[in-house]
Amino acid sequence: MPLPKAELHLHVEGTLEPELAFRLAERNGVRLPYADTEELRKAYQFDDLQSFLDLYYELMAVLRTEQDFADLADAYLARAAAQGVRHAEIFFDPQAHTARGVPMGTVVEGLWRALGRSEENHGVSTRLIMCFLRDESADSALETLEAARPYLDRITGVGLDSAEVGHPPAKFREVYAAAAALGLRRVAHAGEEGPPAYITEALDVLGVERVDHGLRCMEDPALVERLVRERIPLTVCPLSNVRLRAVDVLPEHPLAAMITAGLLCTVNSDDPAYFGGYVADNYHAVRDALGLSKEQMRELARNSFLASFLEDDEERRARYLAEVDAYEFS
Numbered sequence: 001m002p003l004p005k006a007e008l009h010l011h012v013e014g015t016l017e018p019e020l021a022f023r024l025a026e027r028n029g030v031r032l033p034y035a036d037t038e039e040l041r042k043a044y045q046f047d048d049l050q051s052f053l054d055l056y057y058e059l060m061a062v063l064r065t066e067q068d069f070a071d072l073a074d075a076y077l078a079r080a081a082a083q084g085v086r087h088a089e090i091f092f093d094p095q096a097h098t099a100r101g102v103p104m105g106t107v108v109e110g111l112w113r114a115l116g117r118s119e120e121n122h123g124v125s126t127r128l129i130m131c132f133l134r135d136e137s138a139d140s141a142l143e144t145l146e147a148a149r150p151y152l153d154r155i156t157g158v159g160l161d162s163a164e165v166g167h168p169p170a171k172f173r174e175v176y177a178a179a180a181a182l183g184l185r186r187v188a189h190a191g192e193e194g195p196p197a198y199i200t201e202a203l204d205v206l207g208v209e210r211v212d213h214g215l216r217c218m219e220d221p222a223l224v225e226r227l228v229r230e231r232i233p234l235t236v237c238p239l240s241n242v243r244l245r246a247v248d249v250l251p252e253h254p255l256a257a258m259i260t261a262g263l264l265c266t267v268n269s270d271d272p273a274y275f276g277g278y279v280a281d282n283y284h285a286v287r288d289a290l291g292l293s294k295e296q297m298r299e300l301a302r303n304s305f306l307a308s309f310l311e312d313d314e315e316r317r318a319r320y321l322a323e324v325d326a327y328e329f330s
């Protein structure tokens, strides 16, 4: 039985496996510029974040109908459940779909077909987090928040993703203030490829409650001290960091040092179809590469529930934490 855990950094579009991509392409009459799944998999060699994003956005062309989004999310939830996930806070990128003429309603209602039945079908509770693409304009982000208004009962929070360098958090001050006024929770990718100053800006200007990646905080001891003091959770994605070359090799991943520094770290899969592993695979990879102890693994799982947006269901959080505490490693 796998260690029970929450997944807090997962782009649903990043769970599109080559087999499903081809199935949806055929269903929707979309031509992919790859002969088959094998040729597509060969394209999964990335130099940096942008080289991944180019393929990630290209493959989204196959996602067109509510059922496509439902099938995508359902396939993820089934895999997540098998990896011990009890609770998933799932990112989606509405602008990547609305820009192709797929309405916001199709995306949210489609995802909801799977998420609304996830507890009964997979035993996984869920939340949805809508991300703004930071390489699009601030006005586009505001329009996206406006388009999401009819669906806000299904959306827990907002996030910020896509190409980081050159797109500092402060660009999105207005839309984050508007999201906060609507009662939405706030997270942002920061310090993946961008400098530590972007992490500080995400906290101070956007008011984020959790930082996605946050890796480069380790370059700024004062920032580390602040993140520890304020108990700001970081959603670390080890296999992603290696595949996108934020870190050279897994044994050099700063996660062990981050844990030692007292940071509230969680382990997540980011875009598992592209990076060679789902969330338990990430746990096992860091355990093996960094020599993490069983109690450190348990702490990572505890952190995932502590950092999750379960304030509206503390009873559930307590139940999940008790499961982690009672877990017996084989």
Ligand code: ADE
Pocket (backbone or CB within 6 Å): 011, 014, 049, 056, 161, 162, 163, 189, 192, 240, 270, 271
């Ligand atoms: N979108 C999907 N995965 C991402 C990542 N790792 N960083 C930024 N944007 C993303």
Ligand code: ZN
Pocket (backbone or CB within 6 Å): 009, 011, 161, 189, 212, 270
């Ligand atoms: Zn991400």
